[in-house]
Amino acid sequence: MRGFSLKYVIKRFISAVFTLWIALTINFLLPRCMGGDPAEYLASQSAMGSLEYAELMKQQFGLDKSIFEQYILYLKELLHGNLGVSYMNFPTPVKDIILEAIPWTLLIVITSILISFALAWFLGTLSALKKGSFFDNAVVGTSFYIQSIPYFWVGMLIVMAFGYYLEWFPMGHAQDAAVTGGFLAQAGDIAYHAFLPVLSMVIVSLAGRMIMMRSNILQVFSEDYIVLAQAKGLKKGKILTKYALRNALLPSFTGLMLSLGQAVGGAIATELVFSYPGIGLTTMNAILSHDYPLIQGCFAIIAVSVVTLNFLADLIYPLIDPRVSLS
């Protein structure tokens, strides 16, 4: 029988919560394994820095307590939805910093994922339909070439070409403080700033997805049910959509859900290259300054989004593939 079985959903949910707990625990331990002391670091950055000042900070942050006590406190605060206060931006709550950064990350990552998947599905299908043609060879050849280039290098090349030499686009940041005016002007400015980061992410992620879509389609085309659909005298469009694409898109759908799950944490390199004020850049800065609560907060958000999207994918997949049942 198809449809949701409550038992399955509960089981999935429990497993999601368990995964999350593990992730959050590692989250707590990792920054503390880095070595170095956040209080001393902060004191060293301060004009009035001294060992006493560092000791005071330690007490303030609760770092003088045992690791176990800190862990219990951390979990308790998390359960109350409290991510703590940032050390380096004291006393700004971590939540505020993250809430400010998240929309920027989601903007560029989700935009680039959607564009990338749409293009990959379209070009991959076209390439498979015209297998062996000049277009197909060009697509496959370019894809393999692009796939072998590391992301940060593509990012830097793009900044250099379009930002520095051509000066068509800004080299960094999410918006220009100087731009005021109506909603349209601001939105335009934001899109203008987001263009290069999105472009770089689309270019790099497109290649692999396109190749995968192409081979999925080709694989489906060789199935007997496609031959039979042709023999049935169905129209070409129907064979392509109902018989070929529905099957070829299934593996890609999992890929899409997983990519969306990684959306929050997936743009660290992009945000560094383009100095884009999202979660990635925030995480990086937090790590550099031993800002435990902020590191924990960023990673917690990343973990929650990955686990949630996986959970959702598990629930949605049986609805699009009847062979997978929710039991």
Next chain:
Amino acid sequence: MEKEIILSVKDLCVEYQADRGAVHAVSGVSFDIHKGEFFGLAGESGCGKSTIAFSIMRLLKGAASITGGEINFRGKNVLMFGKEELRVFRWEKSSMVLQSAMNNLNPVVTIGSQLMDAILAHEAVSREEATKRAEKLLALVNIDSKRLKAYPHELSGGMRQRVVIAMALALKPDLVIFDEPTTALDVVVQYNIIRRIIQLKNEMGFAILFITHDLPLMLQMCDRIAIMYAGKMVEAAPVEELMKQPAHPYTSGLLQSFPSLLGPKVRLKGIEGSVPDLITPPPGCLFADRCFARKEDCRKKVPEFEKIGEGHYCACLHKLRG
């Protein structure tokens, strides 16, 4: 009285492009199928029998191409059909059941929807009407009409193949091609399906082109059988005549290579050797290397596929009978 000829294949040649050169998969095959006839096409794997089936439906793809001959359906050459003519020919005139019971159906669409696709693509009927028709079709092959909403994976292999057979009959075609329809199924299921196919044929009057390497199965149910070897037809005859008086040494060899359940015990004989290279076929008769009746001229002269009796044809220089 001579029955109307539905399908007439004349000198069909099909080649596959391989790296080493063209493979002559089918070379100069001719045969006729009459209205309501159960015509069997038998031969070893790779002898070109499936290629013929796919040629008739114009479903060859990629490296394969038809390089000569005609396929006439009720006097019209299928190879000359335009796009729309071909679309109508497919399924309305001639339908097909493929080998693999597992992969014949789209795994993510209900069988009802797939049955209805065949109907809706060819006839201007409402969805309700199409649903009713699909239910009736399932009943034809003894499947509960409630199963219309089932997905292929929810059915057994035999049921799936019956669904495809029901689908093949949806538009009451004149010809149904079965390409090894029961090879993937166990013997009991195979028996039931074949029996049902014959019943339906007798009720509805379509002709059958049945392709298999299972000669004993074919001897039980066909009206006429053609034997293929290495892309050529070596013998064609009504079943009884073929069983009693095979004219080609290959046919005779095939008939002696399986046991009879009820007859006396005899020593089984295989056929020594293997199929020749079809990229550079040897001169003369292709079967010469493996033939027990081989004479000197067999390697030089290509035998004609000639009439030797009523409906009996054979391609051999030294036939086992006059």
